[in-house]
Amino acid sequence: MRNIAAIAWREARTYFTSPLAYAVTGVFVLLSGYIFWASLVRFSELCLRYGSNPYVSSQLNVNDMVVRPLFGTMGIFLLLMIPLITMRLLAEEKRAGTAELLFTCPVTSGQVVLGKFFGAAILLLFMLAVTLSYPLLIMGSGARPDLKPTLVGYLGVLLMGLAFLAIGLLISALTENQIVAAVGAFGALLMLWVINWMTESATITIAEIMNKVSMGLWEQAGLGMGGPTLGDFLTSISLIGRLDDFRKGLLDTQHVIFFASVVFMALFATQRVLESRRWR
Amino acid sequence: MLDVSAVTKTYGTRTVVDKVSFSVNKGEILGFLGPNGAGKTTTMRIITGYVAPTAGTAKVAGFDVQEQPLEVKRRIGYLPEHPPLYREMLVRPYLEFVARIRGVARRQMRARVDRAIERCSLGDVAGRLIGNLSKGYQQRVGLAQAILHEPDLLILDEPTVGLDPSQIREIRALITSFAGEHTVILSTHILPEVTVTCHRALIINEGRIVAEDTLERLAARGGRTRQVAVRLARPGDGAAAALGAVPGVAAVHPQDGAVGDFMADVAEGHDPREAIASLAVARGWGLLEMRPVTRSFEDVYMEIIRGGAA
Numbered sequence: 001m002r003n004i005a006a007i008a009w010r011e012a013r014t015y016f017t018s019p020l021a022y023a024v025t026g027v028f029v030l031l032s033g034y035i036f037w038a039s040l041v042r043f044s045e046l047c048l049r050y051g052s053n054p055y056v057s058s059q060l061n062v063n064d065m066v067v068r069p070l071f072g073t074m075g076i077f078l079l080l081m082i083p084l085i086t087m088r089l090l091a092e093e094k095r096a097g098t099a100e101l102l103f104t105c106p107v108t109s110g111q112v113v114l115g116k117f118f119g120a121a122i123l124l125l126f127m128l129a130v131t132l133s134y135p136l137l138i139m140g141s142g143a144r145p146d147l148k149p150t151l152v153g154y155l156g157v158l159l160m161g162l163a164f165l166a167i168g169l170l171i172s173a174l175t176e177n178q179i180v181a182a183v184g185a186f187g188a189l190l191m192l193w194v195i196n197w198m199t200e201s202a203t204i205t206i207a208e209i210m211n212k213v214s215m216g217l218w219e220q221a222g223l224g225m226g227g228p229t230l231g232d233f234l235t236s237i238s239l240i241g242r243l244d245d246f247r248k249g250l251l252d253t254q255h256v257i258f259f260a261s262v263v264f265m266a267l268f269a270t271q272r273v274l275e276s277r278r279w280r
Numbered sequence: 281m282l283d284v285s286a287v288t289k290t291y292g293t294r295t296v297v298d299k300v301s302f303s304v305n306k307g308e309i310l311g312f313l314g315p316n317g318a319g320k321t322t323t324m325r326i327i328t329g330y331v332a333p334t335a336g337t338a339k340v341a342g343f344d345v346q347e348q349p350l351e352v353k354r355r356i357g358y359l360p361e362h363p364p365l366y367r368e369m370l371v372r373p374y375l376e377f378v379a380r381i382r383g384v385a386r387r388q389m390r391a392r393v394d395r396a397i398e399r400c401s402l403g404d405v406a407g408r409l410i411g412n413l414s415k416g417y418q419q420r421v422g423l424a425q426a427i428l429h430e431p432d433l434l435i436l437d438e439p440t441v442g443l444d445p446s447q448i449r450e451i452r453a454l455i456t457s458f459a460g461e462h463t464v465i466l467s468t469h470i471l472p473e474v475t476v477t478c479h480r481a482l483i484i485n486e487g488r489i490v491a492e493d494t495l496e497r498l499a500a501r502g503g504r505t506r507q508v509a510v511r512l513a514r515p516g517d518g519a520a521a522a523l524g525a526v527p528g529v530a531a532v533h534p535q536d537g538a539v540g541d542f543m544a545d546v547a548e549g550h551d552p553r554e555a556i557a558s559l560a561v562a563r564g565w566g567l568l569e570m571r572p573v574t575r576s577f578e579d580v581y582m583e584i585i586r587g588g589a590a
Contacts, residue, residue, distance in 0.1 A: 002380065003380075003381050006377060006380040006381050007381065010366075010369075010377050013369075013373075014366070014368055014369070017368060017369075018368055096364070096365075096366070096367070097360060097362040097363075097364050098364040098365065098366060099364075100325075100330055100358075100360045100364050101358075101360075101364035101378065101425070102381070103329070103330050104328040104329060104330050104353060104356065104358045104360075105353060105378070105381045105382055106350045106353040106354045106381075106382065106383050107353075107381050108350070278329075278330065278331055278332045279332050
């Protein structure tokens with residue numbers, strides 16, 4: 001525990017003593033702030049225009065029209081920025097030779113992985129904490145966004161950000177080159193984003209694929225040909241799609257468990273990669 | 281303290297370390313000597329648990345590096361060839377970080393870091409950015425990092441590379457001061473380093489141990505008189521033949537430089553110097569100089585590396 005904390009703390013310090021943390025947070029806040037401002041302006045214009053119409057004004061809701069799009073864009077910005085946060089985590093350690101220090105200290109590779117992950121998570125928390133000013137601004141203006149859906153939205157963005165971090169960390173463990181680590185993480189995250197774009201046309205079921213792969217054995221065994229389609233499967237592993245329910249303010253344990261599993265699996269794979277290094 | 285037995289490491293078809301076995305007793309300073317690429321660094325990485333051996337075992341204080349890596353890592357301090365420094369950190373926070381992951385107790389932390397800073401004379405730069413330090417200071421920070429938890433076994437991979445002569449002397453004095461309470465293994469390809477600091481030397485070449493002995497004995501291999509250089513003022517004709525006839529002289533080579541210079545090869549186990557002197561006096565050659573030619577430790581080393589028997 002003490003080792004994890006020491007590594008995480010050192011990692012966080014490195015982010016904040018270099019321009020990286022400020023550049024990443026600054027750009028993130030600038031972009032999401034612009035989206036926030038633009039949707040707020042649109043919302044207030046709609047309120048002015050339809051304020052006298054009781055039917056329409058009952059449909060106008062600050063949560064739906066300002067907070068929800070904000071979380072959606074935050075998710076996309078994180079997807080673009082997190083590879084830049086994770087690229088140096090392990091790649092730099094190997095290049096600079098400090099990996100030789102970490103792995104000859106009485107520290108397990110699991111502790112190294114967790115320390116790195118939590119260190120990067122501190123920066124993510126900092127980035128999100130700065131954006132908390134937006135909902136606070138709305139409250140100050142007299143509009144009353146529902147607090148609970150807003151917090152659920154934040155939880156969703158945080159969980160998704162952690163999943164991105166874990167995947168980025170895994171890619172960083174695979175290379176010594178930071179640029180390669182960043183590009184690899186971009187590729188992996190974008191792939192997991194767009195993977196559900198062809199769901200409508202992927203109507204073949206998983207069972208049919210299994211049947212083809214097993215050359216008819218699946219059907220003979222009477223395992224059935226129905227069930228979820230490939231499209232359903234791809235939708236379920238798409239990372240961004242998982243954010244929709246959180247943005248609506250729905251807290252579904254299915255999504256929480258999904259993100260937790262992604263984090264766990266990526267960190268576990270990272271630990272295995274680090275262990276295998278000794279044998280190469 | 282340290283037991284390495286039949287350790288082998290192969291990368292693909294290339295064998296980098298080939299059945300290396302040796303042991304080091306507590307308090308000893310062992311010099312690990314060999315040309316670049318001989319397998320010194322790989323052997324050290326295996327002992328520290330950074331690299332897993334293909335075969336064989338390394339034990340530190342009775343703990344197998346592969347079976348109980350944490351127990352071993354708790355007992356070692358390691359300075360790799362390139363000091364493992366976080367360039368963007370200040371010296372003191374860096375040492376505190378290392379102390380924490382090396383498992384130094386919180387209460388002792390301050391004292392240990394202070395002591396390491398003092399021993400490596402880093403007091404003036406403790407608050408500076410590591411990346412801005414000179415190579416010599418960076419090397420010392422690397423050394424401070426290796427000693428701050430007072431390890432039983434200190435492993436130093438080329439600790440004096442990049443230092444100026446006065447820094448080299450300081451570092452050597454520091455290493456010598458560890459003898460007794462700590463065990464030290466240090467690798468180098470610089471010979472004087474071993475002669476100055478180490479008790480025992482192990483010469484490794486192409487992954488194999490080619491010689492292992494105390495320094496006195498290794499040096500003694502070169503200490504025997506192999507040749508005698510003789511300078512005569514008035515050598516008559518046939519001086520060379522007469523010298524060659526002296527008992528114990530195997531052959532005589534006239535030297536090119538001057539007329540009276542001869543080099544006499546000495547037969548194994550003989551010392552013909554006295555006989556040569558009295559012969560020179562008897563013939564009236566005018567003996568100006570006679571000196572036994574012994575080989576330096578460096579010559580012995582070169583010969584061992586080339587595969588000749590010393």
